Amino acid sequence: MTQDFTITAFTENHIGLLNRITSIFTRRHLNIESLNTSESQIRGIHRFTIVTNTTEDTVKKVVLQLEKQVEIVKAVYHLDDETVFQEIVLFKVSVEKAAEHNLVERLIRDKNARILSVEQDFMIIEKTGHKVENDELLEFLKPFGLIDYVKSGRVSLIKLDEELKDLQKLLAEGEQPTNTSN
Amino acid sequence: MEAVLTKPTAQKVKTSGADAVLQSLVAEEASLVFGYPGGAIMPVYDALYHYQEQIKHVLTRHEQGAIHAAQGYARATGEVGVVMATSGPGATNLITGIADAMIDSTPLVCITGQVASPLLGTDAFQETDIISISMPVTKWNIQVTKAEDIPGAIAKAFYIAKSGRPGPVLIDITKDAQFNELEFEYEKCEAIRSYRPVPEVDSSQVAKAAELINQAKKPFVLFGQGVILGEAEAEFKAFIEKAGLPSAWTLLGLSALPTEHPLNVGMLGMHGNYGPNKLTNECDVLIAVGMRFDDRVTGKLSEYAKQAKVVHLDIDPAEISKNVKVDAPVLGNCKESLTQLTALINRNSHLEWLERFRELDLIEQNQVINEELNPNSEALTMGEVINRINKETDGDAVLVTDVGQHQMVACRYTQFKQTKSNITSGGLGTMGFCLPAAIGAKLGVPNREVIAVIGDGGFQMTIQELGTIFQTEAAVKIVVLNNSFLGMVRQWQQLFFDKRYSSTELVNPDFVRIAEGYGIKGKSIDSRDDLDGAIKEMIAHEGSYLLEVHVGKEDNVFPMVPTGASVSDVRLS
Structure with missing residues (x-):
């Protein structure tokens, strides 16, 4: 059975690492549904948040392959209910059409969206939420002069604290010399 | 003299990036380097000129030869193999060997020259993005654009290549980083915080x-x-x-x-x-x-x-x-x-x-092995050649093989007494691996007999490395098992493609004359009566030697587990 998994990888900030990460997916003919990178709570360590739709057996192997990379400290995977996550969509909507249908108020009140900018001809609406609600809003806006839109990748935090503690421990251990004759 | 010996070595000295590459290699005790010069790595080769006492450079005839030689060296010695090549085609010619080393867990440090950093991304002469190209087949790689980053990158490279599950690493150094100056200081790498090479035993x-x-x-x-x-x-x-x-x-x-x-x-x-x-x-x-x-x-x-x-x-x-x-x-x-x-x-x-x-061994002995080692056929079999080599070398030689029928036969029938004696391209199955790998092995363990057993197909993939043997006088014994076919592919065509021998028959040159052109003594035989004498002569010969043995054209290797079949459905014929 395939389902959405969120993979979180904590890494060094190394040029080309993104390439190394994506090639692990490419090799297995796996699609990356969304990808986000940012700094992390630990200074100098970056986090990649990757959503992929596959089987648990495959995601396990992918995570081990990720962790095998020299510059990846730790990689984990989670199901949706083990994380808190959000995505952002920006919509460009015709001001004229929006006014006609009295959209602004409905958007803010019913859909939890906000207006970021209003220009002469168009306005930019921001909606943050789960993919399903964001897509609902997209469908809602389509008949009302939707000019353009863009979606972000998923950002997600893991509910349990264990991973972060483990990460700090791994980093501390990693500073210790290993026997190179292995 | 005494003053020179006690001189503190940790002192910082200003030097060029190219010189730092060599000093770093000396610090890692890399005394043998395989490579091929070119425009973007010329400063390093110029610096190498001053290090001839400490570092021996083996000039191969192709970068693929250099990297396979480094693999052979690493596999025979257990040490890190070092390769140098220039940018562009020099670097891309390493790729097959890097992929081979990756899948066979061989520790290699590959150093490639790169165009000067202001030219990166401009499609400059001999520029390729070797970092991206080599990424999926390296354990780690890095591009260095500043001279001061060279010692640290090389220290990390050696540590990563050798530690944990070994593998190839690549350092791409821009030409300006080789020319520019730095204050050289070298510290061996012993840990990287994101990298845990040896998991603890639970x-x-x-x-x-x-x-x-x-x-x-x-x-x-x-x-x-x-x-x-x-x-x-x-x-x-x-x-x-x-x-x-x-x-x-x-x-x-x-x-x-x-x-x-x-x-x-x-x-x-x-x-x-x-x-x-x-x-x-x-x-x-x-x-x-x-x-x-x-x-x-x-x-x-x-x-x-x-x-x-x-x-x-x-x-x-x-x-x-x-x-x-x-x-x-x-x-x-x-x-x-x-x-x-x-x-x-x-x-x-x-x-x-x-x-x-033992019971099943007996079945195999009767149905496969006896006929392979003591054949009734007129043509020589690969197995009997290997068997004779065993007798002559008493199981002490390093066997280097290429890929295909001869590889399977040689590995099946060679007797080994000591470890690190079998060098072959396993995971990648790289034809052309054997000859250069045997050179690297011989240079790594000069006191051991190194026998390159190779097919007529694979031999011609890197045959130019006979030139490296000529120049280095590496006393490799080459046994070409010639069936005038790409034998393993032909075997599959026979068994699974109704004998449609599509592009597998080879019209071969006179290998002995080619070897002679390179100053390598050679002999070609096709009869059983000559086999013993020829192998004795080859082993007794001091320098390198090429023995071509014509074997049965359409012999097959058995047992065989056909692709997609279960191991217990192994066939004996």
Whole structure:
């Protein structure tokens, strides 16, 4: 059975690492549904948040392959209910059409969206939420002069604290010399 | 003189990036480097001129030759192989060897020159993005654009290449970084915080593995190159001897245990021995040590050892349950985990079970081996040639093979007495590997006899390296088993493609005359009467020697597990 998994990888900030990460997916003919990178709570360590739709057996192997990379400290995977996550969509909507249908108020009140900018001809609406609600809003806006839109990748935090503690421990251990004759 | 010797070495000295490359190599005790110069790496080659005392550079005839030579060197010595090449085509010519080293876990440091940093991304002359190209086939790679980053990058490269599960790394150094100056200081790398090369041995998993082995009635050990890379040959032998465990080898595990050891039951996989393949599907506990369940070993996975509990000892966590589901995973260096495991297992002999292997050996002996080694056919067989070489070398030679029928036959019939004696391209199956790898091996272990057994196809893929033999006087003994076919492909065409021999027949040149052109003594034979004498002459000859043996054109290698078949469906004919 395939389902959405969120993979979180904590890494060094190394040029080309993104390439190394994506090639692990490419090799297995796996699609990356969304990808986000940012700094992390630990200074100098970056986090990649990757959503992929596959089987648990495959995601396990992918995570081990990720962790095998020299510059990846730790990689984990989670199901949706083990994380808190959000995505952002920006919509460009015709001001004229929006006014006609009295959209602004409905958007803010019913859909939890906000207006970021209003220009002469168009306005930019921001909606943050789960993919399903964001897509609902997209469908809602389509008949009302939707000019353009863009979606972000998923950002997600893991509910349990264990991973972060483990990460700090791994980093501390990693500073210790290993026997190179292995 | 005394003053020179006691001079503090930690002092910072201003020097060029190119000089720093050489000083770093000296600090890593890399005394032999294989390579090929070109525009973007000229500053390093210029600096090399001043280091001829400390670093010997072997000029090959092609960058692919250089990297295979470095692989041969690394596999024969256990040390890191070092390769240098220029940017663009020089760097891309390394790729096959890098991929080969990656899949066969060979420690290599590849240093490539790159166009000057202001030219990066401009499609400059001989510019390729070798970092992106090599990424999926390197354990690690880095581009250095500043001279001061060179020592640190090289220190990390050696550490990463050698530690944990070894592999190839690549450092791409821009030409301006080679020219620019830095204050040189070298510190060996001993740790990288994001990298844990050797997982700790979990004693609870060791206990679980020991319990499975102690309860087993039909335990069966599969050993791979991990035993050699972990320098755990003695620990492995003690382990199997304590519990009387029949043990079979993967292509790269070969020579970790002497061929004649009573518990060595032979080769696994597609052209492996009859007993180990058949009994894989009869054993009750399968114990894999430093091997990765390659598809050439397992055959059809869904019918592979389904009846058995699986114990897997490996240094790489990503190998656990990758192909075969594991019941007791024991991570860590097998030198350590085997010691712990041996302490917990009971003494046993499993004589009846071992007898099952012997029974099947007898079947293979009668149906395959006797005819291969003492043929009734007029044409020579590959097996009898290998058998004669065994007699002459007494199992002490380093065997280097290429890819194909001769490789399977040579690995099946060569007798080994010591470890690190079998060098072949296993995972990638790179034709053209043998000749340069044999040169690297011979230069690495000059006191050992190095025999390159090679097919007429693979020989011509890197035949230009005869020039490297000529120049270095590396006394490699080359045995070309010539059947005027790409034999393994032809065998498959015969068995699975109704004998449609599409583009597999070779019209070959006079190999002996070619060798003579390179100052290499050669001889060509096609009759049994000449075989003994020719091999004796080859072994007795001091320098390199080429012996071409014409063998049966359409001989096949058996046993064989056809692709997609179960290992227990291994065919004898």
